[in-house]
Amino acid sequence: MTTQTLIYLFVGASFALYIGIAIASRAGSTSEFYVADGHVNPVVNGMATAADWMSAASFISMAGLIAFLGYDGSVYLMGWTGGYVMLALLLAPYLRQFGQYTVPDFIGARYYSKAARVVAVICLIFISFTYIAGQMRGVGIVFSRFLEVPVDLGVIIGMGIVFIYAVLGGMKGITYTQVAQYCVLIFAYMVPAFFISFLVTGNPIPQVGLGSEVADGSGMYVLQKLDATLTDLGFTAYTDGTKSMIDIFCITAALMIGTAGLPHVIVRFFTVPSARDARRSAGWALVFIALLYTTAPAVGAFARINFVETVNEQQYADAPEWFTNWEANDLIAFNDRNGDGVMQYRSGEAFAGAPVFTEERGASGERLVSNDAVEGENEVYVDRDIMVLANPEIANLPGWVIALVAAGGLAAALSTAAGLLLVISTSISHDLLKQTFRPQITEKGELMAARIAATAAILVAGYLGIYPPGFVAQVVAFAFGLAAASLFPAIFMGIFSKRMNKEGAIAGMVSGLAFTFLYIAYFKLWNPDANVAANWWFGISPEGIGVIGMLINFAVALAVSRVTAGPPLEVRRLIDSIRVPRGAGKA
Amino acid sequence: MSDENNPDDGDSDYVTSEADQAYWKANIRLLVTLMSIWFLVSFGAGILFRDFLDQFSIGGYPLGFWFAQQGAIYVFIALIVIYVRQMRKIEKRFGLDDDE
Numbered sequence: 096m097t098t099q100t101l102i103y104l105f106v107g108a109s110f111a112l113y114i115g116i117a118i119a120s121r122a123g124s125t126s127e128f129y130v131a132d133g134h135v136n137p138v139v140n141g142m143a144t145a146a147d148w149m150s151a152a153s154f155i156s157m158a159g160l161i162a163f164l165g166y167d168g169s170v171y172l173m174g175w176t177g178g179y180v181m182l183a184l185l186l187a188p189y190l191r192q193f194g195q196y197t198v199p200d201f202i203g204a205r206y207y208s209k210a211a212r213v214v215a216v217i218c219l220i221f222i223s224f225t226y227i228a229g230q231m232r233g234v235g236i237v238f239s240r241f242l243e244v245p246v247d248l249g250v251i252i253g254m255g256i257v258f259i260y261a262v263l264g265g266m267k268g269i270t271y272t273q274v275a276q277y278c279v280l281i282f283a284y285m286v287p288a289f290f291i292s293f294l295v296t297g298n299p300i301p302q303v304g305l306g307s308e309v310a311d312g313s314g315m316y317v318l319q320k321l322d323a324t325l326t327d328l329g330f331t332a333y334t335d336g337t338k339s340m341i342d343i344f345c346i347t348a349a350l351m352i353g354t355a356g357l358p359h360v361i362v363r364f365f366t367v368p369s370a371r372d373a374r375r376s377a378g379w380a381l382v383f384i385a386l387l388y389t390t391a392p393a394v395g396a397f398a399r400i401n402f403v404e405t406v407n408e409q410q411y412a413d414a415p416e417w418f419t420n421w422e423a424n425d426l427i428a429f430n431d432r433n434g435d436g437v438m439q440y441r442s443g444e445a446f447a448g449a450p451v452f453t454e455e456r457g458a459s460g461e462r463l464v465s466n467d468a469v470e471g472e473n474e475v476y477v478d479r480d481i482m483v484l485a486n487p488e489i490a491n492l493p494g495w496v497i498a499l500v501a502a503g504g505l506a507a508a509l510s511t512a513a514g515l516l517l518v519i520s521t522s523i524s525h526d527l528l529k530q531t532f533r534p535q536i537t538e539k540g541e542l543m544a545a546r547i548a549a550t551a552a553i554l555v556a557g558y559l560g561i562y563p564p565g566f567v568a569q570v571v572a573f574a575f576g577l578a579a580a581s582l583f584p585a586i587f588m589g590i591f592s593k594r595m596n597k598e599g600a601i602a603g604m605v606s607g608l609a610f611t612f613l614y615i616a617y618f619k620l621w622n623p624d625a626n627v628a629a630n631w632w633f634g635i636s637p638e639g640i641g642v643i644g645m646l647i648n649f650a651v652a653l654a655v656s657r658v659t660a661g662p663p664l665e666v667r668r669l670i671d672s673i674r675v676p677r678g679a680g681k682a
Numbered sequence: 683m684s685d686e687n688n689p690d691d692g693d694s695d696y697v698t699s700e701a702d703q704a705y706w707k708a709n710i711r712l713l714v715t716l717m718s719i720w721f722l723v724s725f726g727a728g729i730l731f732r733d734f735l736d737q738f739s740i741g742g743y744p745l746g747f748w749f750a751q752q753g754a755i756y757v758f759i760a761l762i763v764i765y766v767r768q769m770r771k772i773e774k775r776f777g778l779d780d781d782e
Contacts, residue, residue, distance in 0.1 A: 161751075169750035173724045176755045180720050183762045184713055302752060306741030316742025334736070334747045344729050351724075374769060378762035385755050392751040667698075674709075675702050676778055 098494035102241050105498040106505060109279050110256055113509070116275055117260030117268040125542050128265030129196040129521050130365045135270055137372040141379025143270045144363045146277035146506070147514035148175075148354075148380070149387060150226075151233025154280055154507035159482030161395035162402075165325075167336035168395065170346040170638075176381060176388050177347070178354025183377030186355060187364040189590045191373035192673045196365060197518070198358045198582060199526040205589040206597040207666055209531055214604050216522045218581040219358045224555070225574045226359075227515045231560025233508040236480065240424050241501035250560040253509060254553050261513045261520075262549045266366060269513045276506040281386060283503020287487045287496050288390050291397045294490055301393035309400075321396055324403055329442035329472075333396065338636075339628065345639030353575025353641055356583030359514040362521070370676040398482045401489045406475060407440040411459040414438070417488035422462055425452060426478035429461040433474075443471035450476055512556065520549035573615055576637070580607035580644025588652060593670050595652060598659040603652030611644030705776045712768050716761050724754040 096104075122128040135143070153175070161168030193201050198219060203212030231250055238249020260268045292304035296317060309320050322332040331337050338346075354360065363380075364373040405415055411429055421427040428450040429438055436459040446466035455463045484504065487496045524545035529536055536544070581604045588595040588603075615637040618626040628634055635643065727735060732746030740748050 166747060166750065169728060169747075172751050173728055173754050176758055177720065177724050180717075180758050180761050184716060184765055303741075305752075306743040306748070308742065318742050318744070318747070334744055340729060344725060347724065347729065371770075371773075374762070374766045378759070378766055381759050381762055385759055389752055389755055671698050671702060674706055676773065 096494070098497055099243070101494050101498035102501050105495075105502040106242065109275075109502045109506060112275055113256065113272045114259055116271045117264045120268050120271050121263050122265035122267045122542075125525070125538055125545065126196075127267045128542055128545050129525060130362070131265075131267040131270050133194075133366060133368060135366040135368075137367050137376035138379050139274055140270070140363060140367050140372075140376045141381075142277045142383050143273035144360065144376065144380035145383035146273035146280065146510040147269075147363055148360055148384060148511070149277075149280065149507055150511035151230050151236075151504065151508035153387065153391075154284065155233055155236065155483050155504050156480050157483075158391045158394040158398065158486075159479040161392050162399040162482050163479050165331070165333035165336060167338045167343065168392065169336075170338075170343055170350060172388055172392060174347045174350025175354055176385060177351040179377055179381040179384070181351060181355040182360070182364070183374055183381070186361065186586055186590070187373040187377050188370040188676065189673045190361060190586070191364050191367060192370040192676055193669075194365075196362075196525055197521055198361055198586070199522060200530070201589065202582075202585055202600070203526070203530065204669065205666065206585075206595075206600045207663060208597040208601070211585075211597055211601050211604075212526060212531060214601060215582065215585070216526045218577060218604065218608060219522050220519060222357065222574045222578050222582075223359060223515045223519050224559075225577075226357075227512055227519075227552075227556045228559040230508045230512040230515070231556050234505065234512070235560055237484070237501055237504040237508070240421070240484065241497075247561045250557055253505070253512075253560075254557040257509055257513050257516065258550065258553050261516050261553070262546050265545070266362075266517055269510075269517055270366060272513070273510045276510040277383060279506040280503040280510075281383070283499040283506070284387055284390060284394075284483075286499060287490070287492055288394050290492050290496065291401070291486060291490045292393060295397045295400060301390045301397075305393040305396055317396060317400070321400055324400070328403070328407070328440065331442075333399070339634050341634050342628075342631075342636050342639055345635045345642045347639075349579050349639045349641035349645075350575050352579035352583050352645060353577075356578035356581070356586070357574070358522075358578075358582065359511075359518045361586075362518055363514075394483065394486065398486050398489065401486075402477070402482075403440060405489060406438055409438050411436055411438055411461050415489070417485050420488075421478075421481050421485060425450060426481050428452070428464055428476040429457075429459075430464060430466075430474050430476065431457055431459065431461060432472070434458065438475050439472055440475045441471065441473040443473045444469050445471075445473045445476040449478075516549055516552045516556065519552045520545050523548040573612075576611045576615055576641030576644060577608060579641035580611040580648055584645055584648040584652065588649070590670070590673065593667055594656060594661055596656050596659055596662045599652040599654075599656030602655040603648040606651045607644045607648030610647050611641055614640045614644075701776060705772065705778070708772045708775075709769070712765065712772070716765055720758065720761055723749060723757040728754050 126132050157171055190201055195201065199212045199215040202215040234253040235246040235250050238244055239246040242249065260272050288301045289299045292301040293299040295309060296304040296307040297310040298304045298307050305317055308314060308316055318334055322334055326332050364376060367373050367376050418427060430445045446464060447469050448466055450464045451466055453463045453465050457463050484500060487500055524541055528544055529541050584607065585600050585604050618637045727746060728750035732750060735746035736744040738745040
């Protein structure tokens, strides 16, 4: 069978599996639709959380980012795992003990205020839509490269699949589909990683391979060799970063705290039977996530070595097939500055910005670009996103591994998209309609509203996937920064301070959100030219500014709560009831 | 993580029971210990003291780099496991281990 046939087979089979599971586990009540009736086994929930959490960005982009960032890539590794410690210890068990359906439910009840609930809903919708646009782009990339269909059609197929299991199945359907998707994606990630680790170091365990010697008889360790190769070509050493320590510190912290404040992750802990299970479940989730996250740095390092060795100083005419395949997809470009037909891969840009291809071909047959020239010697442009997808091809792995990676990338993107769509639809049907504007709505009406909201959210997400606003990739930092600056402090203080009242919480959320939003929007949207370290406050980049937003939130909330009346009696009782796990809260 | 169990704002008719306060104190003590370790392995070993630690190595990994890309994650898992176990013990001590 050709690789292409295998890809259709693997992707088709995985889609059939997801739809089958969705039909078998349809939701019949709002409780099933919102939190799977609170009956999910903690291990199963851990696995579903892992799939929910690991998005197209984790599966497709992260190893590629690390490959090009080296030590600086650590911010993603620590940031996106350390948040689970905060979740397990500081938030999840108490929110489960509280025992309602959503994050705005908690904020609305704890701060005895519809206004607080609505502010939380606005934060939640903003965070989730920012995040989902990136997922749809991931679906588009995988479809266009592997299934040879136009990106638009790919996004529509993806929307159709998510529609079936999110709208029919609700949280119950999503949970069990996510378990299947976790299995597909982790298998798809680990198999090529074993192969490549074995090829490069002779040890198949990537976590060990990265600390081993290269199997080329040179006696050098992988990281030593990488450092030496890269510094020769004018790059910074792999184990040294280029970011400042304060920036690394703040980005890591913003990602950790943001993770703990992401609504689609938190809501997963509402689905287990008790507070105790919420703790265990967070532990399992981290185990399942760590499997991929400790493999990613090895995959990134091996990919960088392989890339340099197969591309640098090679004749374009003899370039491997994967190189021209990705060139045809606009993600690689060769700019033959010196006209020798040989690809010189060096530090610096090959030309200004992302490639704009003309229809013409150069002397060696490469696609020509119309970008402005820049100083330097580098002739190769490569999009970081292709590293994981191209890895099996770069390492010459068999066709079925490539097919597996395509199915895995889609599983990662679809599982996260479904989880996000669900929190968006829940916040509209439950928080805005049932709890705020139409309390008299019936159970049946609410379930219908949840399904309509999910459908509408899918359409918006699909639109964002087909017509990605130019700044999508730029604003992923939004989701984490805003979650860290708005929702996390409100939830944390709601549990750990009995004195925090509605005035303090609302003022804190609004000021943290506004500060973070303005700082990121200024550097990312309004004045991108000014986005350099010299202009940043205290040298903190927009990616890390959520931490300062969080501190502002805490400071404003504490100050305001000191000069206004404390929370009423029943709220203090509520806090005691969520602190002490006496019997399971009712879901 | 300061905790004011009974803020003096008028309704002193509701008081958290002593057992619950003791349980909460034990919980907070555990949290502070575990979160300190969490901070030390990630922000400490992986970022602030990385340059110092990089003079040592595990296999081919410089130690600080290893903490940042591998070690911190393993410690995170261990922290949650310890937390789950210790909380069970605390709950048993306070008679809260009513398994359904």
